[in-house]
Amino acid sequence: MYDNECECEYNHIPFVVKGEVSVALEIKCQCQCAEESDQDKYTRISEIIDEYKDKEGSLIQILHLAQGIYGHIPLELQKFIAQRLEIPLSQISGVVTFYSFFSTQPRGENTIKVCLGTACYVRGGKKILDQLIELLKVQVGDTTADGKFTLEVMRCIGACGLAPAISINDEVYKQVNPDKLQSILKEFGEVKK
Ligand code: FES
Numbered sequence: 001m002y003d004n005e006c007e008c009e010y011n012h013i014p015f016v017v018k019g020e021v022s023v024a025l026e027i028k029c030q031c032q033c034a035e036e037s038d039q040d041k042y043t044r045i046s047e048i049i050d051e052y053k054d055k056e057g058s059l060i061q062i063l064h065l066a067q068g069i070y071g072h073i074p075l076e077l078q079k080f081i082a083q084r085l086e087i088p089l090s091q092i093s094g095v096v097t098f099y100s101f102f103s104t105q106p107r108g109e110n111t112i113k114v115c116l117g118t119a120c121y122v123r124g125g126k127k128i129l130d131q132l133i134e135l136l137k138v139q140v141g142d143t144t145a146d147g148k149f150t151l152e153v154m155r156c157i158g159a160c161g162l163a164p165a166i167s168i169n170d171e172v173y174k175q176v177n178p179d180k181l182q183s184i185l186k187e188f189g190e191v192k193k
Contacts, residue, residue, distance in 0.1 A: 041069050042080065049084045059085070059095060063102060072103045100154075108143040108150035110188055112136075115165045117156030125164035128176050129153065135185065148189065 045066045052058040052065075066081060067073050073096050082089040096102040114120075114129040129140070132151055136144050143150045159165040162174035166181075173184055 042077075044069050045077070045081070046084060049081065053085055059087075059092075060099075063092070063095060067102060072106050074104055078104075100152075103150075105141065105150075106143055106147070109148050110169055111150045111152060113152045113154040113167045115155070115157055115159070115163070115167075116153045117160065117163075119156070119160035120164040123163040124177070127178075128164055128166060128181060131178055131181060135181075 048065045048069075049062055052062050055061075062081065062085075063073060066077060070077055075093075078092045078096060079089055082092045085092075096104060112132060114125055114132065116125050116129070133139060136149055136151060138144055138149070138151050140151055140153055154167070157165055157167060157172060159172055159174050164176050165172055165174050166176050166184075167173065168184070168188070173180070176184070
């Protein structure tokens with residue numbers, strides 16, 4: 001086991017290289033995940049479809065895996081999956097749009113969700129959302145230009161007593177106010193103005 005293992009799904013072989021600036025030696029991974037072409041991704045998705053297509057109720061599983069490989073499920077990919085499964089595109093689109101964990105747009109490194117349930121809404125959730133729209137310069141459903149954040153809204157997450165609440169990735173932040181929001185965002189790096 002290597003200290004610096006990459007988190008990709010492949011077995012990889014770390015190797016030692018000289019850092020360009022510091023000349024310090026560092027361990028690099030030879031895996032090529034980040035450079036995988038769209039064609040390679042489609043090939044992998046195609047293999048998954050072959051594996052699952054005859055199993056009952058496998059559409060959601062296929063879409064999950066496809067999103068894991070491609071990052072999101074744009075229309076072109078929906079068409080490809082529909083064709084390979086020999087089902088109508090509307091069936092794929094219906095599932096992708098129904099479940100919030102599927103996205104048709106590229107997602108950011110971090111997903112911020114603002115609760116707009118009743119308690120959060122009346123205690124300032126909408127103002128928090130407006131502040132995020134202004135700070136991040138995105139609309140709901142969009143991703144920042146630097147790919148760092150995707151902004152979404154959600155319904156009650158069970159933290160009503162400490163509203164307003166937001167979540168970033170899997171963490172819930174309660175009693176959020178404008179100052180607290182700024183410091184939360186700083187945990188994820190400076191927000192470009
Ligand atoms: S309404 Fe936001 S946590 Fe319940």
